[in-house]
Amino acid sequence: MSINLKKKTTVSTLVLALGLLILALLSYSLTTGKFGFFLDDWYITWTYRTFGVEKFAEFFKSDRPLFSYVYYVFIPLFKDSVIGWQLFAIFTKWLAALSLWALLNLLLPKKKGICYAIAALFLVFPGFKFHYFVVMYAQNYAIFAIYILSFIFTVLAVKYPKYRVLFIVLGMICQFIGIAPMELYYGLDLLRPLVIFIVLSQEPAKLKTTLRKTFLHWLPYLAVFVGFTWFRLAFSHLYSYQVGFFEQLFAAPLETLMDIVHRIMSGLQEASLSVWVELFGLFSSGENFKRLLIVLLLVLLGFAASYVLISKASKQEKDENNKHFAFWMMGIGIFAILVGMIPMIIGGFEIGLDFHWTRFMLPLSIGSALLVSGFSELMFFNKRAKIVLLALLIAFSIGANYTNGKTYEKVWEEQKHFFAQLTWRAPHIKPNTVLISTLLPFDLYFSGPSLTAPLNMTYAPDLRENPVPYQFVLVSSPQIETMPDLVPNQVINRTQRVFQFIGNTSDMLVVYAPEQACMKIISPETNPLIFKGDRYFSKWRAIIPLSNLALIDTKAKPAELPERFFDQVSTNDWCYYYQVASREEQNKDWEAVISVYQQAEALGYQPADNSEWLPLINAYLKTGNRKQALDLSETLRIDNRFTRYGLCALWENQHFLNAAREQERLEKQLFLWKCE
DSSP, X not given: OHHHHHHXXXXXXXXXXXXXXXXXXXXXXXXXXXXXXXXXXXXHHHHHHHHOGXXXXXXXXXXXXXXXXXXXXXXHHHTTOHHHHHHHHHHHHHHHHHHHHXXXXXXXXXXXXXXXXXXXXXXXXXXXXXXXXXXXXXXXXXHHHHHHHHHHHHHHHHHOGGGHHHHHHHHHHHHHHHHSSOSTTGGGGGGHHHHHHHHHTTSOOOHHHHHHHHHHHHHHHHHHHHHHHHHHHXXXXXXXXXXXXXXXXXXXXXXXXXXXXXXXXXXXXXXXXXXXXXXXXXXXXXXXXXXXXXXXXXXHHHHHHHHHHHHHHTTTXXXXXXXXXXXXXXXXXXXXXXXXXXXXXXXTOOOSSSGGXXXXXXXXXXXXXXXXXXXXXXXXXXXXXXXXXXXXXXXXXXXXXXXXXXXXXXHHHHHHHHHHHHHHHOSEEOSSEEEEESOOTTTTSOOHXXXXXXXXXXXXXXXXXXXXXXXXXXXXXXXXXXXXXXXXXXXXXXXXXXXXXXXXXXXXXXXXXXXTSOOEXXXXXXXXXXXXXXXXXXXXXXXXXXXXXXXXXXTSOOOOOOHHXXXXXXXXXXXXXXXXXHHHHHHTOHHHHHHHHHHHHHTTOOOSSGXXXXXXXXXXXXXTOHHXXXXXXXXXXXXXXXXXXXXXXXXXXXXXXXXXXXXXXXXXXXXXXXXX
């Protein structure tokens, strides 16, 4: 009888564990394989491809020196495999959820349903929008799983005195792995004495005795916590994120305290309330019908799966409304959120649902899941009602994560299209060249250093040493702080982590990537007034004269986007023909320019931006077809300054000497265009 019961329990546990995997797959897998790398993932994989895993010690030496050991373990497993890292991210997030579920079952053996719901909410927590930075966060999830495991060993050390030393040692090792390589989970260690107290409270004893035992059991872990804190403060020069909190506090105590209180309250509100309220806007995002249909289907599947799984986990539990337990759990949830914020508060970071700050929501996800689960206990007496609420939150979170994944997919396509256009426009670029711009439509998910990776992978695929031949610089970013003055003939000598670049400000290509038009490499003769009104107008005015189109070898064999990362790129695209025409314009092959436009027209392609007719107008003028050029120019609606100033530059010095009517038409157009 007991053997059958044990077997039945094991099967049930396996089913529930697989259920968490199903929820993870519903949440994250539908976009898996549909995009590549983002942000730091690019130059992490580039480092591995160029120098091998040994270089990660130098990669992290001025950032997080202990983090390199994590990369020594995981990078060789998946190397630069996009799909490998994406699947591994799902797997490690699932492992972290399993660890949390196991820990909660140890702490609350009579509340298996709520324990499962908390683990599921943690798994699909919608406030963390950085999941798709898979190289970075697959490893972070693995660390999180190990760190939660340290709490499990802590509980086992209390429950099983016979193996206490073994469990304490294992717990301390996992604790160190959890907080030392990176400090993201550092604050959560203050939950450990509370966890110990909960375990000891299950035995009848006086409060004073329980508190004393709690402290004694906590001491080994406190030693690790204090030891790492001392190391972090004493050797802060090894880290890029300095602990300037105490200096600020002594310099301006009132302002610093007010700022801290504001950030704490804001972070608490975002993690406990806003993240769940935001889910109600899931179906009002203006997405296309097909997308909304998929989201609806995911929500329905997620709800059904969650409801069945939580019901199965809580099968033996009775309906009850234990307000004491509910308040207790909500209190722990709030405490977990507050201590989880400690590294970010000390580091001076914001915590919230704005994209850049959602990366700090990961350590708060446990507290948020505890809080909302406690709320369900408080609000409903009926067990089914509680399960419905929790299942709905899980289901809507799955839909939100899918929508977030589709955003990444869109941004990936934008980046892919950008680099494809670059290869069409610039088949080869002279080494030691800087590509420079202000902002890119997709740069929220990328940076200049990260875009330097695919740039070099495309134009220098066999690179295995420093200095690197190409650099991407966004002058609106902190990169500009390590650049010389933006005037001609200034030496550039930049080191970004393990990559060194040596160049010159006279060897630059200025790149402009509008949101609704084709990428453009700006000529140095371009009138900077096309960017008047742009918040980076002064920077455009500085960099445009530095653009050197002679750095482009238009006759070379075209560079190819690495298919391993970008898959195949289609040329069935207006921008392909525009870039080829622009390339031929640089070659001054005017007949070729006209031919390219004719090919595009025959295929039904037309520009979305009227400025993209300018190479054709220029070709008409250079081949003596001025009437044809004027006919086309008159039809163009001036939809932006690029079109207006481009037309002015082409026509201001043109004259129809023997055609009074055409000259009159031209003068009228020059007036309408407001050419200066």
